[in-house]
Amino acid sequence: MKFEKWNIGTPDPQAVDLLRGAGYPYLLSTVLAARGVDSAESAAEFLDRERTLTLSPMLMRDMDKAVGRIQRAVAEGETVAVFGDYDVDGITSTVLLMDYLKSCGLKCLRYIPRRIEDGYGLSKDAIQGLRDQGATLMVTVDCGITGNDEVDFANSIGLDVVVTDHHECKETLPRAAAVVDPHRPDCPYPFKHLAGVGVALKLVLALGGENREDALFARYCTLAAIGTIADVMRMEGENRTIVSCGLEALPHTDFVGVHALLREAGLLGRPITSIQIGFVLSPRINAAGRMGAADLAADLLECADPARAEEMARALCELNRERQAVEQAICADAVEQIERLRDEERSALVLASDRWHQGVVGIVASRLSEKYSCPSFMIHLREGTGKGSCRSYGGFNLFAALESCADLLDGFGGHELAAGFTIPEENIAAFRTRMNRYVRSASGGELPVSSLEIDAPIASPAAVTLQEVEQLSLLEPYGAGNTRPTFALLGATVDAVQPVGQGKHLKFRLSKGSCRFDAIFFSVTAEECGLTAGSRVDAAFYLQANTFRGTTSLQLQLIDIRPSLTPSRHEAEALELLGRLLEGGELTAQEKSRLRASREQFAACWVALERRLRRGKAEAPWLPWLRRLASEAGGNESFLRTALALAVFRERGLLSLTRQDDTLLASLNPTQGKVDLTACPYLARLAPGAANRNRGDLP
Numbered sequence: 001m002k003f004e005k006w007n008i009g010t011p012d013p014q015a016v017d018l019l020r021g022a023g024y025p026y027l028l029s030t031v032l033a034a035r036g037v038d039s040a041e042s043a044a045e046f047l048d049r050e051r052t053l054t055l056s057p058m059l060m061r062d063m064d065k066a067v068g069r070i071q072r073a074v075a076e077g078e079t080v081a082v083f084g085d086y087d088v089d090g091i092t093s094t095v096l097l098m099d100y101l102k103s104c105g106l107k108c109l110r111y112i113p114r115r116i117e118d119g120y121g122l123s124k125d126a127i128q129g130l131r132d133q134g135a136t137l138m139v140t141v142d143c144g145i146t147g148n149d150e151v152d153f154a155n156s157i158g159l160d161v162v163v164t165d166h167h168e169c170k171e172t173l174p175r176a177a178a179v180v181d182p183h184r185p186d187c188p189y190p191f192k193h194l195a196g197v198g199v200a201l202k203l204v205l206a207l208g209g210e211n212r213e214d215a216l217f218a219r220y221c222t223l224a225a226i227g228t229i230a231d232v233m234r235m236e237g238e239n240r241t242i243v244s245c246g247l248e249a250l251p252h253t254d255f256v257g258v259h260a261l262l263r264e265a266g267l268l269g270r271p272i273t274s275i276q277i278g279f280v281l282s283p284r285i286n287a288a289g290r291m292g293a294a295d296l297a298a299d300l301l302e303c304a305d306p307a308r309a310e311e312m313a314r315a316l317c318e319l320n321r322e323r324q325a326v327e328q329a330i331c332a333d334a335v336e337q338i339e340r341l342r343d344e345e346r347s348a349l350v351l352a353s354d355r356w357h358q359g360v361v362g363i364v365a366s367r368l369s370e371k372y373s374c375p376s377f378m379i380h381l382r383e384g385t386g387k388g389s390c391r392s393y394g395g396f397n398l399f400a401a402l403e404s405c406a407d408l409l410d411g412f413g414g415h416e417l418a419a420g421f422t423i424p425e426e427n428i429a430a431f432r433t434r435m436n437r438y439v440r441s442a443s444g445g446e447l448p449v450s451s452l453e454i455d456a457p458i459a460s461p462a463a464v465t466l467q468e469v470e471q472l473s474l475l476e477p478y479g480a481g482n483t484r485p486t487f488a489l490l491g492a493t494v495d496a497v498q499p500v501g502q503g504k505h506l507k508f509r510l511s512k513g514s515c516r517f518d519a520i521f522f523s524v525t526a527e528e529c530g531l532t533a534g535s536r537v538d539a540a541f542y543l544q545a546n547t548f549r550g551t552t553s554l555q556l557q558l559i560d561i562r563p564s565l566t567p568s569r570h571e572a573e574a575l576e577l578l579g580r581l582l583e584g585g586e587l588t589a590q591e592k593s594r595l596r597a598s599r600e601q602f603a604a605c606w607v608a609l610e611r612r613l614r615r616g617k618a619e620a621p622w623l624p625w626l627r628r629l630a631s632e633a634g635g636n637e638s639f640l641r642t643a644l645a646l647a648v649f650r651e652r653g654l655l656s657l658t659r660q661d662d663t664l665l666a667s668l669n670p671t672q673g674k675v676d677l678t679a680c681p682y683l684a685r686l687a688p689g690a691a692n693r694n695r696g697d698l699p
Helices: 013-021 026-035 040-047 063-076 088-103 124-130 148-156 196-208 208-231 237-252 257-262 274-290 294-302 306-339 363-374 398-404 425-442 466-475 569-581 588-597 600-611 622-633 638-651 681-686
Strands: 006-009 080-082 107-111 135-140 160-164 178-180 349-353 376-382 387-390 411-414 418-424 453-454 487-500 505-511 514-523 537-546 551-563 620-621 655-662 662-669
Touching: 006 274, 006 655, 013 026, 026 466, 026 681, 040 124, 063 135, 063 178, 063 196, 080 088, 080 124, 088 107, 088 196, 088 208, 088 274, 088 294, 107 124, 124 135, 124 148, 124 551, 124 655, 178 196, 178 620, 196 208, 196 237, 196 600, 208 237, 208 257, 237 274, 257 294, 257 306, 274 294, 274 306, 294 306, 294 600, 306 349, 306 363, 349 363, 349 425, 363 376, 363 387, 376 425, 376 622, 387 425, 398 411, 398 418, 398 425, 418 425, 466 551, 487 514, 487 681, 514 537, 514 569, 551 622, 569 588, 569 638, 588 638, 588 681, 600 622, 600 638, 600 662, 620 681, 622 638, 622 662, 638 681
Parallel strands: 006 453, 080 107, 080 135, 135 160, 160 178, 349 376, 514 551
Antiparallel strands: 376 387, 387 418, 411 418, 487 505, 487 537, 505 514, 537 551, 620 662, 655 662
């Protein structure tokens, strides 16, 4: 299991039936109902996609000032610098605005910081360099809202600044010619969740005027969609419009570099969804910034020469492969460090090394937070100073945690879920101790567990068809606030399991009743999975259409798989029968015979139990634990008679056994001398001719 807890939704059956009656397919109706959409009217509203951005960009505070200052630069032939960020949002923002300004005849300079050498945001050295090249106006995109000192410096050397950003503001705004940010406290713009590239797009639409809005939106919506998806913005309102239209326009975009990158990534000519953008295209663009070459990605997106674009796309993909290799090496090294940590140092993972690449540690921190279900702090060391990237888990507030350790840090910034900090190397040990103490205190001693949110279980496996899966695309685009639908198949059987991709992935054949499903589990080995043919499992997955050698079929893309927590029909019958025995219910002679176990079967169960509990208390999902114990004990009716043996052992005082929801707690009790099992009242009831009597408790 990847996740300790599955939160499985229970959509109202009446809502599902109502939506199906209104003409919506089974799977789509199930997801809509799981997300609180319970009428045909609300479903139509939920699924509707606007074709244009209906909010005027002029509603943003200072947009009029930004437009006026840039139009003056156009009229007077000034040199304008665009200052962006090194992530996908920043790169697409920079390219979008540069393309428009050049189309207006402006001479433009571009500046994207190098992640390692320059760090995030505005810098006085960069500003001075742009002024030295003749810039008289600098427009920031996806950055600048907290650069008060840097904007003051720009003003002092004769460089006007227009700030466009989408991050949270400080109490005091920069003293710029214009500050355009929907998060300004005094900004009346009703949609607050635009990415940096969304704000840049709004600036371009304002500059072009109402008559050109449609044409400009058609040209730039693809760049805006890529940046919005990559920055994991809420997929609602204007973001939904931007991404929907951008994905639709992607095959026809005028940006040659986008086509080259799609071809190099193997996506050209295939349907492109937000999933492909988020997991295939964006990481390649982002790799440039992480590896200190953000300008390569910007050059590619700006490129108009197809041959040159192909060369740069290949270089970008090679850079991404290099980033992946570096990431894997750092992750392996980090796991080794974690294994050496004491228990009290595992509430928050604070790890450091001078061998780690500063641009990649943030990705590894995300991986570790998911893997170990706790906040992670990855620190790159150089010359006695550590530069850290940290990622949250379970909603833990990183910014507040860093504030509590501010006296140990040279500086920090970010937000609740992701942040960065600088720390003297000699303070790392104290930081580790204090951060672990803070996490334990903030959680009340109960640390968050890894949880998987599932929309709904599949109640009608036969209704899951390729056509049904294709209809789920009506929910696109996916993102924060509108996640990709996740389903569960409970009580399925593994018919076959096969390693594929040189043993890096697993292919499954699952069945539920008469229904058969093919499934793929990426980045999981047979050893990690531990399941074999015949296992009874619960599977959590995305549904997808898989095309192989020209044939398209339905496939489950597994997110997690576990021994099933739901009993089979045979197991349910056995537990019901045992329950009647323990509760003193009526039993037929045939049922007593079925329950009756031999001395050898009790002995085999005890041996298996001692082997399982030799290290102390067991805490595990109770039904899979019972299945494994029964398999080890063996014999006819092994499941039923193993469950009976546990009840007898507990009644005789040999075993402590309790259940809390789906979890079993078991431990052996210390005993002196031999214990007479035949004196157990449960076994007395099974003797031939014994009356139905004595009551007990079902374990």
